[in-house]
Amino acid sequence: MKNKLKQQELSKIINVSQASLSGYENGKYEPDNQTLLDLAAFFGVTTDYLLGNDEIPELSKSSRKVPVLKSLRPEIPAESSREIVGYEEISEEMAKQGEFFAIKMHGDSMEPRIQDGDTVIVQNRTAVESGDVAVVSVSGDEATIKKIAKFGSGITLIPYNPKYDLVSYSKEDLIKLPVVILGKAVQLRGKC
Structure with a gap:
């Protein structure tokens, strides 16, 4: 296989x-x-x-497939997740920049930019910059996708949807809970 x-x-x-x-x-x-x-x-x-009619497969040399996950928890690496719901192709050039996975968005906290059912391509990383959209897990719970704002030694998770509140975590919270960055969102693939 x-x-x-x-x-x-x-x-x-x-x-x-x-x-x-x-x-x-x-x-x-x-x-x-x-x-x-x-x-x-x-x-x-x-x-x-x-069907056995061609001798040489026409493999795409310019792309690579990454798993699309239904959800993600920090203790289970993306490549080991059992909740794979499909695969998305990324360019070979993108693949050279690190390890990637994709996650299927559910919920409306990131609307109107990211819709329920959209797929987000994510680069595996444990640190992001202020303004980046990241996959984050708090207290070992299922990961969420939020915009990150850094302040002092803490961070704020920002939903795009105004009906949701901003949530801030101090340096102590980041360690105690913990708050874990699982990756940086690098590409959005809408369901339409």
């Missing part, structure tokens, strides 16, 4: 049962047209290659 992806994970991504996927790999079953297209898109090859 590509990138050490397990059958169970791939079956969820392309929306087929694990038994069907196993049958495709073993030649016991033939995938329908939509499944064939989904497999070709995921692996970056032609359907002819999957």
